[in-house]
Amino acid sequence: MVRSKKLTHSEYKKRLIKTWDEIAPRYHRRWAKNNIGPFRSSSELVKLADIQAGYVVLDLACGTGAITKRIATKVGSSGKVVGVDSSISAIKIAKKENNNKTNLDFVLSDAEFIKFNKKFDVVTCQYALFFFPNANKVLRNIKQYLKKNGTLALTLHGNKDTVPYFSSILDVMTKFVPDYIPQGTPNLDRFGTRSQLKKTVSASGFTNIRIREYVFTYRPGMFSDYWQNYLKYLAKPLKEKIKTLSALQKKKMKNQIKQNTLPYTKKSGQIVFPWKILILTAKKP
Numbered sequence: 520m521v522r523s524k525k526l527t528h529s530e531y532k533k534r535l536i537k538t539w540d541e542i543a544p545r546y547h548r549r550w551a552k553n554n555i556g557p558f559r560s561s562s563e564l565v566k567l568a569d570i571q572a573g574y575v576v577l578d579l580a581c582g583t584g585a586i587t588k589r590i591a592t593k594v595g596s597s598g599k600v601v602g603v604d605s606s607i608s609a610i611k612i613a614k615k616e617n618n619n620k621t622n623l624d625f626v627l628s629d630a631e632f633i634k635f636n637k638k639f640d641v642v643t644c645q646y647a648l649f650f651f652p653n654a655n656k657v658l659r660n661i662k663q664y665l666k667k668n669g670t671l672a673l674t675l676h677g678n679k680d681t682v683p684y685f686s687s688i689l690d691v692m693t694k695f696v697p698d699y700i701p702q703g704t705p706n707l708d709r710f711g712t713r714s715q716l717k718k719t720v721s722a723s724g725f726t727n728i729r730i731r732e733y734v735f736t737y738r739p740g741m742f743s744d745y746w747q748n749y750l751k752y753l754a755k756p757l758k759e760k761i762k763t764l765s766a767l768q769k770k771k772m773k774n775q776i777k778q779n780t781l782p783y784t785k786k787s788g789q790i791v792f793p794w795k796i797l798i799l800t801a802k803k804p
């Protein structure tokens with residue numbers, strides 16, 4: 520297999536937007552609108568962000584609006600929520616699901632280049648910081664648009680050792696398909712521990728940093744369900760890469776992935792994955 524050249528930040532972002540434009544409807548149906556596995560974090564994040572009636576809140580990388588919707592209920596008719604995302608397809612779903620709410624706006628924008636003429640009481644960002652190639656720039660933007668003593672609230676996945684749902688497949692896939700994650704993609708694991716996350720947020724000038732860890736469980740079914748669903752929800756370019764493998768390679772790859780799931784497989788054959796998540800809250804001084 521020929522390795523493609525290293526992506527620049529803007530090439531990586533273009534690909535990411537294309538991916539989210541394709542998968543947002545499937546992501547919404549399978550994950551965001553359901554309160555399952557890691558998405559049990561949504562209610563915790565809204566609670567820990569201490570959102571009050573009348574607050575003005577920014578939900579950055581809001582996706583299909585799973586959290587934004589909850590925040591709108593909290594701030595009530597005297598408050599306001601703005602959801603920002605760089606995928607038009609995610610924004611369209613978010614708007615459609617919330618077209619009866621007047622205290623909520625959805626805006627298409629890159630988190631690195633947000634511009635507002637107001638400041639926010641709270642900024643939330645769930646499962647997205649690791650996607651930003653320049654996360655510090657985004658954190659500095661957030662700080663700029665937070666009121667003094669305003670709250671930042673972030674949710675992140677744990678690292679590969681604590682989220683076997685991802686690593687059981689990815690550790691093997693990246694061996695069989697070396698270009699599966701193109702060079703130039705930021706390390707999506709890099710905020711998956713308390714110390715790494717704290718270091719980055721603190722370097723951006725936030726104070727009162729507090730990180731809570733949770734371990735949720737996710738039951739993807741039998742191994743065949745886990746594997747089939749992974750393939751079904753995958754973006755087209757990745758499906759194409761898997762197609763380049765021979766039948767024998769695919770068989771070997773699937774077997775190795777199955778081996779990785781065995782520590783989490785019950786006698787019944789059902790897989791029960793632990794899924795660590797971190798929720799950080801911090802203040803703008």
Ligand SMILES: C[S@@+](CC[C@H](N)C(=O)[O-])C[C@H]1O[C@@H](n2cnc3c(N)ncnc32)[C@H](O)[C@@H]1O
Pocket residue numbers: 535536539551579580581582583584585586603604605606609628629630631644645646647650651
């Ligand atoms: C895993 S989803 C999370 C969505 C939502 N926060 C939730 O909890 O369901 C990640 C989102 O980040 C968005 N995203 C990635 N990079 C972005 C950027 N630079 N600016 C704005 N949104 C971005 C994607 O379009 C996608 O909707």
